[in-house]
Amino acid sequence: MNRRQSIRALAACAAAVAVVLGCATAPGDAEVSAKAAAVLQSSFKEQGQAKLDRLVQDDTQKTCSEYSGKVIPKDVAERIEKANLASIKWPADGKLLGDWKNGERIAQEGRGMQYSDDPKGPVGANCYACHRLSPQEVSYGTIGPPLYQFGKLRGYSDEMRKYAYGKIYNAEAYNACTNMPRFGHSGILSVQQISDVVALLMDPDSPVNK
Amino acid sequence: MMRVRRGVAPVAAFVLALVSAFGAPAVPAQGNAVDEIAKYRAALQDGNPAELWEARGADLWKQKRGPKTASLEQCDLGLGPGVVKGAYARLPRYFADADRVMDLETRIVWCMVTLQGFSEADAKKGPFGGPDRKADMEAYVAYVTSESRGVKMNVALDHPKEREAYRLGEKMFYFRGGTHDFACATCHGEDGKRIRLQDLPNLTQTAGAQKAYTTWPAYRVSQGELRSFQWRLNDCFRQQRFPELVFASDASIALTMFLARNANGAAFDAPAIKR
Amino acid sequence: MADPMKIRANVVGDSTEVKVLMSHEMETGQRKDAQGKTIPAWFIQNVTVAHNGKPVLNAQWGPAIAKNPFLSFKFKGGAKGDKIEITWVDSRGEKRTDEAVIA
Numbered sequence: 187m188n189r190r191q192s193i194r195a196l197a198a199c200a201a202a203v204a205v206v207l208g209c210a211t212a213p214g215d216a217e218v219s220a221k222a223a224a225v226l227q228s229s230f231k232e233q234g235q236a237k238l239d240r241l242v243q244d245d246t247q248k249t250c251s252e253y254s255g256k257v258i259p260k261d262v263a264e265r266i267e268k269a270n271l272a273s274i275k276w277p278a279d280g281k282l283l284g285d286w287k288n289g290e291r292i293a294q295e296g297r298g299m300q301y302s303d304d305p306k307g308p309v310g311a312n313c314y315a316c317h318r319l320s321p322q323e324v325s326y327g328t329i330g331p332p333l334y335q336f337g338k339l340r341g342y343s344d345e346m347r348k349y350a351y352g353k354i355y356n357a358e359a360y361n362a363c364t365n366m367p368r369f370g371h372s373g374i375l376s377v378q379q380i381s382d383v384v385a386l387l388m389d390p391d392s393p394v395n396k
Numbered sequence: 397m398m399r400v401r402r403g404v405a406p407v408a409a410f411v412l413a414l415v416s417a418f419g420a421p422a423v424p425a426q427g428n429a430v431d432e433i434a435k436y437r438a439a440l441q442d443g444n445p446a447e448l449w450e451a452r453g454a455d456l457w458k459q460k461r462g463p464k465t466a467s468l469e470q471c472d473l474g475l476g477p478g479v480v481k482g483a484y485a486r487l488p489r490y491f492a493d494a495d496r497v498m499d500l501e502t503r504i505v506w507c508m509v510t511l512q513g514f515s516e517a518d519a520k521k522g523p524f525g526g527p528d529r530k531a532d533m534e535a536y537v538a539y540v541t542s543e544s545r546g547v548k549m550n551v552a553l554d555h556p557k558e559r560e561a562y563r564l565g566e567k568m569f570y571f572r573g574g575t576h577d578f579a580c581a582t583c584h585g586e587d588g589k590r591i592r593l594q595d596l597p598n599l600t601q602t603a604g605a606q607k608a609y610t611t612w613p614a615y616r617v618s619q620g621e622l623r624s625f626q627w628r629l630n631d632c633f634r635q636q637r638f639p640e641l642v643f644a645s646d647a648s649i650a651l652t653m654f655l656a657r658n659a660n661g662a663a664f665d666a667p668a669i670k671r
Numbered sequence: 672m673a674d675p676m677k678i679r680a681n682v683v684g685d686s687t688e689v690k691v692l693m694s695h696e697m698e699t700g701q702r703k704d705a706q707g708k709t710i711p712a713w714f715i716q717n718v719t720v721a722h723n724g725k726p727v728l729n730a731q732w733g734p735a736i737a738k739n740p741f742l743s744f745k746f747k748g749g750a751k752g753d754k755i756e757i758t759w760v761d762s763r764g765e766k767r768t769d770e771a772v773i774a
Contacts (some may be wrong), residue, residue, distance in 0.1 A: 226568060300637055
């Protein structure tokens with residue numbers, strides 16, 4: 187049993203102990219989830235642009251919370267991916283490749299959607315928080331895989347551009363319960379901004395592919 | 397990504413200078429940058445400004461304040477009225493007089509209300525200091541936590557409400573929400589990850605939880621303030637694009653319970669100093 | 672009135688090591704507030720340390736010194752029980768003096 191599982195086992199143990207001691211029967215898992223959601227709702231207050239509806243989970247968030255740290259059953263994963271794929275909006279003119287220079291700006295920009303951010307201010311994707319991209323940027327995170335030479339390694343095909351676009355728009359469509367935000371689906375980036383980030387990844391002239 | 401605070405710019409400049417000294421970065425620059433930051437941190441240990449908050453907190457604790465003109469010296473932090481030494485290492489815990497689980501800050505509010513006669517609203521006002529305002533709460537936290545330095549974390553799950561708080565905290569830790577679908581686990585659920593160049597402790601694992609929990613509160617150089625665990629939770633949720641976590645709310649207590657209990661066995665080592 | 676300084680003074684061989692933590696904003700005068708207005712400079716400009724009334728250190732500081740500055744130095748001489756007195760004066764003309772005894 188690995189360490190993470192040992193902490194969850196401890197929690198299960200604690201619940202079991204409660205039952206054995208004959209105290210109030212330990213509530214089931216679903217009950218605890220529901221109570222946790224309710225306590226969260228009452229423990230936050232709206233601030234700036236962040237309203238309390240942000241704490242209302244959609245089906246993807248709810249399901250992925252339940253399966254955190256566990257293997258997601260195949261049928262559940264497929265259901266999530268299918269539903270999220272359906273939500274993807276593609277550029278009206280079919281042009282998936284935007285301006286990589288703007289893509290780099292969006293990748294660097296960490297602001298946007300926080301209650302401390304100006305709602306009229308810049309909104310970025312903060313890609314560098316989790317990914318390696320342009321070789322010049324050494325301050326990158328490792329929560330996600332490196333994207334350095336993304337296009338160079340995978341080939342500059344239309345299929346790959348489509349995948350990059352779709353992944354940024356709604357990452358859940360390709361990998362159920364991924365850590366990656368759904369930039370298009372959640373209204374973080376516009377269609378134009380997403381094609382700019384696609385260009386950062388897929389334009390042969392982009393520093394990412396040098 | 398972060399608002400550039402005063403303390404960060406010189407470190408960033410230092411890191412950039414270091415990187416340019418090493419030439420074109422193929423891969424190794426991160427290792428060197430992270431090592432140098434560790435050296436910088438070690439050099440900061442002496443003369444931790446947190447001591448100024450500890451001194452102010454110790455003073456304020458003994459001052460007669462509020463409508464009842466009383467001090468907090470008789471506050472029961474779980475080891476009996478007036479016992480401050482070692483109390484933090486046992487928090488959060490169930491308190492019979494309040495019939496609920498409380499973390500340190502909630503309990504200080506309780507004592508400010510019951511002993512000093514403040515209204516709960518007043519006691520909870522302005523818990524985090526800023527440019528023109530010192531927060532008494534942060535001074536109290538610095539003082540009380542300093543009295544548990546070196547003490548092994550020993551949070552119990554004896555009472556049903558303590559066990560419930562732990563289970564709720566765990567659920568909240570994995571709760572994905574907000575515009576970015578972030579949960580605490582998104583950043584703190586795996587080993588060896590970092591956001592930009594900031595290493596992330598794996599809070600689902602004993603070692604990670606111990607290292608993280610025993611080093612808060614801390615003087616945050618970039619903030620120029622002593623920041624408590626309530627502040628840390630509040631600021632995480634801001635960056636998760638959630639609305640604002642209410643100070644000393646039930647969720648904050650449940651999450652603190654989950655994380656503090658996971659840190660059991662490690663020696664408490666705060667107030668510390670962080671970037 | 673600023674918070675008191677935290678002073679530690681210890682005999683080390685034939686010298687005394689003094690460590691002092693001062694509470695001060697040390698505002699550089701370069702920062703701007705949320706509205707874009709420059710936050711006025713306000714920092715310690717002079718630090719003097721006296722041992723049994725005799726000056727052992729005189730420092731002129733500028734805006735490069737960090738907020739809540741920490742100063743550590745040694746001077747020759749000093750014995751357990753001797754008095755150390757530290758004074759700072761800032762750009763507003765405010766000053767603060769604190770004392771400690773060499774341990």
